[in-house]
Amino acid sequence: MSGTESPKRIAVVPAYNEAPTVAAVLERLHPLVDELVIVDDGSTDGTRGAIEDWLPGHDRARLLAFDQNRGMSAAYYAAFTDLTNRLGRDELSAGDLVFTVDADGQHELEAFERLHAMMVAQDLDALLVRRDLSTYPWHKRLGNWLVSAWASLWAGRRLQDVESGYRVFRLGPLADALRYYRGYKYSETVEVAVVLCRLGYRLRNDELVAVPLYRSRTSLTDAAIDLGAIPLAAARVWTRRRAVQPAT
Ligand SMILES: Nc1nc2c(ncn2[C@@H]2O[C@H](COP(=O)(O)OP(=O)(O)OP(=O)(O)O)[C@@H](O)[C@H]2O)c(=O)[nH]1
Numbered sequence: 001m002s003g004t005e006s007p008k009r010i011a012v013v014p015a016y017n018e019a020p021t022v023a024a025v026l027e028r029l030h031p032l033v034d035e036l037v038i039v040d041d042g043s044t045d046g047t048r049g050a051i052e053d054w055l056p057g058h059d060r061a062r063l064l065a066f067d068q069n070r071g072m073s074a075a076y077y078a079a080f081t082d083l084t085n086r087l088g089r090d091e092l093s094a095g096d097l098v099f100t101v102d103a104d105g106q107h108e109l110e111a112f113e114r115l116h117a118m119m120v121a122q123d124l125d126a127l128l129v130r131r132d133l134s135t136y137p138w139h140k141r142l143g144n145w146l147v148s149a150w151a152s153l154w155a156g157r158r159l160q161d162v163e164s165g166y167r168v169f170r171l172g173p174l175a176d177a178l179r180y181y182r183g184y185k186y187s188e189t190v191e192v193a194v195v196l197c198r199l200g201y202r203l204r205n206d207e208l209v210a211v212p213l214y215r216s217r218t219s220l221t222d223a224a225i226d227l228g229a230i231p232l233a234a235a236r237v238w239t240r241r242r243a244v245q246p247a248t
């Protein structure tokens with residue numbers, strides 16, 4: 001895939017009950033991108049209102065909103081499917097860059113330009129930021145190490161922080177990967193990583209970025225779901241790859 005032409009920058013921000021932080025994150029992110037897609041699904045704390053108050057005057061941003069909460073993976077699936085459909089209509093290009101950024105302020109936007117430059121200079125298909133988890137409690141770090149090690153086994157290569165939601169994808173590979181996973185709860189991050197690796201895309205997961213603040217809402221159950229989702233994602237690529245590949 002060529003990385004030489006100037007790609008569009010699109011950010012996808014999933015937001016669930018992030019009223020205190022979401023507007024500040026969007027305000028900071030908006031000047032960095034050509035397009036901003038926010039997905040609020042069924043927040044109960046005023047997140048929707050905070051986004052709607054922020055939207056006027058930010059014409060490159062749009063909101064996808066669900067009335068019932070469907071989980072982070074469903075939010076990404078909706079946004080990525082929308083982008084994939086626009087790729088199919090030639091409104092976007094396979095080389096365009098899709099950034100994913102959390103709405104809680106945990107993703108250091110200082111790194112944004114550096115991540116873009118790495119994608120282009122190294123002609124990467126995906127860059128999953130490795131978060132500096134040194135401020136996290138030991139059990140979170142251990143859990144992250146275990147899930148990443150398990151994912152590495154199934155991906156066929158070492159992944160350092162497979163649970164990271166701070167990522168950059170080329171739209172073409174992302175649209176391709178989307179044919180092999182949907183995600184449940186938080187599993188989107190681990191599934192897309194394993195699928196992209198199994199499909200042979202060029203991916204990095206070793207670029208370390210600081211996390212400005214610690215906050216955690218994920219549980220042991222979420223980690224268990226991810227552990228189960230990883231081999232299933234790899235198996236889907238093995239069993240369905242031939243079936244979904246266009247005939248040559
Ligand atoms: N649209 C949507 N977004 C969600 C949902 N759950 C979480 N998010 C968002 O997804 C992003 C990541 O969620 P977090 O709960 O911070 O998870 P994390 O940072 O990956 O992991 P922890 O640090 O362990 O909590 C944040 O922007 C959340 O607002 C959801 O059900 N729907």
Ligand SMILES: [Mg+2]
Pocket residue numbers: 102104106215
């Ligand atoms: Mg977070």
